[in-house]
Amino acid sequence: MSPSILRTVAELRERVRTWRCAGERVAVVPTMGALHEGHLSLVEAAKARAERVIVTLFVNPRQFNNASDLAAYPRTEADDAAKLAPLAVDVLFAPAVEEMYGSGFSTTVSVTGVSDGLCGAHRPGHFDGVATVVSKLLLQSEADIACFGEKDFQQLLVVRRLAADLNIPVEIVGCPTVREADNLALSSRNMRLTTAQRRIAPAIADVLLKSAAHLATGGDAASVLEAARNALQKAGFDRVEYFELRDAETLEPLQHADRPARLLAAAWLGETRLIDNVPVVPPNL
Incomplete structure (x- = not known):
């Protein structure tokens, strides 16, 4: 069964409220779409830990420091929804940029320390964009659990830090990297x-x-x-x-x-x- 596709934060919160009233735990898997087996393994991890699963699909412009890279990023919502159907995901949350960053949006979440060096040094502003959108998604979904892949290891540590520092009541679960037969990490x-x-x-x-x-x-x-x-x-x-x-x-x-x-x-x-x-x-x- 294909997941329900929701576009607004109000719709998402209303759906989560009904699950909460039933005493169900909620897990979220944040993604930018173009789903592959690595993402689907995160969904399986989420399903093993919660009764309800939300997959988010949002190509976040604030984490790209190259306009051509953002433009080239694949947008495959219909294919992504089809891949999620056999896994019985409850909701695919796919907001527009205007829904996530409305008129006058002026807040940035910045995590120091674990964001320094590595990708942080070579992609200025990238982790500010990641930390901002992930903070929003965790608060919007009100999830008990959020699953992230270890392939983006620095990102995983940034997310753990922001959840702890901002007292967001969510368990951040790091999941093993999924690889091709020749060991190339899926991406x-x-x-x-x-x-x-x-x-x-x-x-x-x-x-x-x-x-x-x-x-x-x-x-x-x-x-x-x-x-x-x-x-x-x-x-x-x-x-x-x-x-x-x-x-x-x-x-x-x-x-x-x-x-x-x-x-x-x-x-x-x-x-x-x-x-x-x-x-x-x-x-x-």
Whole structure:
């Protein structure tokens, strides 16, 4: 059964109110559409934790710092609704930009610390846009649970921070990255890759995993990271934006994996930017 498609905050809140009166828990899965198996895995995680599930579909202009990137982002609402139908999602919330950012809108949610560096350094204003729209969606949906993918690991930590700091009563659930058979992390951006680029793309996961194994056994981060960047360029990536070892909770840069850590990378194939990350857990932890 296809989900109900709601366009306004008033409609959404009215629907949620009926569920609340029935004592049902509500989960939300925020997305920008162009749904793939990674998104659907978040829906499954939401369904396992709540009686009612909302999927949001909103291409958020405030998190794009490149007008052409925003224009090129796929809009596939009908296909997205069809993909959600077998999962019995209750509501697809798909507001217009005017509904989300009405006349005179002048508020920005900005999270410092975990938003510094990595994607935050290379996409100015991006996480302000993410934090603002996610804050709104959490408050609009009044959800008990919100599911986000670990592929966007820095984003996940930004969302956890804002929910804690703003006392939004929601459990933020991080869900494992879903990958293709060749280990490429699923992403809506993958459809932009040419055939030749698609053959190169899995190298980002391969290099991450090999580097994480070296770091977990005590390897010096500086030499491992330099070798990893060289390996990606040799594999055919046009530019390596970053390849870094960070604390898994604070995203503080690390010289050694002496605590639970995350290895994160961003690299370009032509006009397509790919990101990925893997955990680094030393055997003595």
